[in-house]
Amino acid sequence: MTVLASDLDRTLVWSHRRLVAPGAAPMTADEVADLVCVEELQGEPWAFVTRRAWEAIEALAASGLLVPVTTRTPAQALRLRLPRFRHLLCLNGGVLLVDGEPDPEHAALTAAAVAQVTPLAAVLAHRTGPDGLAQAPHVRGVREADGTFLYLLLTGDPVPADWAAGLAALADDVDWTLALEQTKAYLVPRPLTKQAGVDRLLARTGGRLVAAAGDSVLDRPMLEAADHALVPRHSYLADRDWSGALTATSGVAAGEEIARWFLALGGLDEQPVPALAGR
Numbered sequence: 001m002t003v004l005a006s007d008l009d010r011t012l013v014w015s016h017r018r019l020v021a022p023g024a025a026p027m028t029a030d031e032v033a034d035l036v037c038v039e040e041l042q043g044e045p046w047a048f049v050t051r052r053a054w055e056a057i058e059a060l061a062a063s064g065l066l067v068p069v070t071t072r073t074p075a076q077a078l079r080l081r082l083p084r085f086r087h088l089l090c091l092n093g094g095v096l097l098v099d100g101e102p103d104p105e106h107a108a109l110t111a112a113a114v115a116q117v118t119p120l121a122a123v124l125a126h127r128t129g130p131d132g133l134a135q136a137p138h139v140r141g142v143r144e145a146d147g148t149f150l151y152l153l154l155t156g157d158p159v160p161a162d163w164a165a166g167l168a169a170l171a172d173d174v175d176w177t178l179a180l181e182q183t184k185a186y187l188v189p190r191p192l193t194k195q196a197g198v199d200r201l202l203a204r205t206g207g208r209l210v211a212a213a214g215d216s217v218l219d220r221p222m223l224e225a226a227d228h229a230l231v232p233r234h235s236y237l238a239d240r241d242w243s244g245a246l247t248a249t250s251g252v253a254a255g256e257e258i259a260r261w262f263l264a265l266g267g268l269d270e271q272p273v274p275a276l277a278g279r
Helices: 029-033 051-063 074-079 104-114 120-127 161-173 194-205 217-225 251-265
Strands: 002-006 035-041 044-050 066-068 087-090 095-098 139-145 149-154 176-180 184-189 208-213 228-230
Touching (some): 002 251, 035 051, 044 051, 051 251, 074 087, 087 194, 120 149, 161 176, 176 217, 194 217, 208 217, 208 251, 228 251
Parallel strands (some): 002 208, 066 087
Antiparallel strands (some): 035 044, 087 095, 149 184
16 A cells, blocks of 8 residues: 655645745735635634645545644644545644544554653643743743643744753653754654654555655654655755755645645656656
8 A cells, every 4th residue: 555644734734924935926816816725713714725736635635545644633633624534643643533533543552652751741840930941032832732742832033052952951851852943842752753653554554655745853754764755945854954855846836746746656647756856
C-alpha cells in the first residue's frame, strides 16, 4: 500500500495571514476569487486552499492514499472543512482517526510510549513563577494540547538565545523535545513524533511511505523516512538547514503544488511528476 503523508498547516492548508510569502506581491483579485475557505474561527474565514488544490485533495482522500499528519488536536483537525480521510494522524502522531473516529489500539500504544518519560503535569510546573516558561516578553501564552504536549505562543519577535537554551535544557532534563519556530515553541514528549505515528500506521496496513511534505522541524523525521520529500519554499524548515527539494512557489500556491505533486506520485494524475526546485 502506498502512503502519502502530509502536514496540514502551512503545507496543504494556509491561514489568511500567510497566503503569500512575506514581502511578496499581494494576491490578485482573480487569485483571491479562486480560494476555497476550509476553516472559520469565530465566524471569520481563517484558512484556505486553492480550487485546484481542493480538487487534488478530494481525489487523494477518495483514494485513501493521503494521510494528513498534524499537531492539531482531533477537534481542531475535524474543524477543517476538508474531504473525509480514511486515516488522519493528530496530536503529532499520537492519535489516529479512522474515518473520523479515534483508534483505541493506536491510543494505547501512544500512552505506553509517553508513560516512559516525565509526565505533562511535571513539565507544566515550569510554566509559573519568575522563571516560568511564559514569563518572557516574546511569549503570548502557554497552551496544552489535549493533555499531551505543550506549545508556547510567541509574538514573532527575536527570541533571546539564553531563553531558547534554557528551554532546550528543560526539554532534555524531562526527556522531551523542543521545536522552536517563529510563532510557536513546541515541547513534546520524546516518543511522541509524527514519524512514530506513521510507523504504527504502516505496520498495521503493510504500507510504505512513498512521499511526505511538511514545513516544520517536527516534520523532518517523517520527511527523511519517505522515498520522496517536499518542503514549501520560505517555510521555517526551508529557511534553516533543509537541503532537500523545495516547492517552486510559496504560500497557498505551494499548497496547490504539493497537492498536485502527491496526485502525480499516487498515480492519480496523467501529467508527469513536476520537476522539484532546489535551493
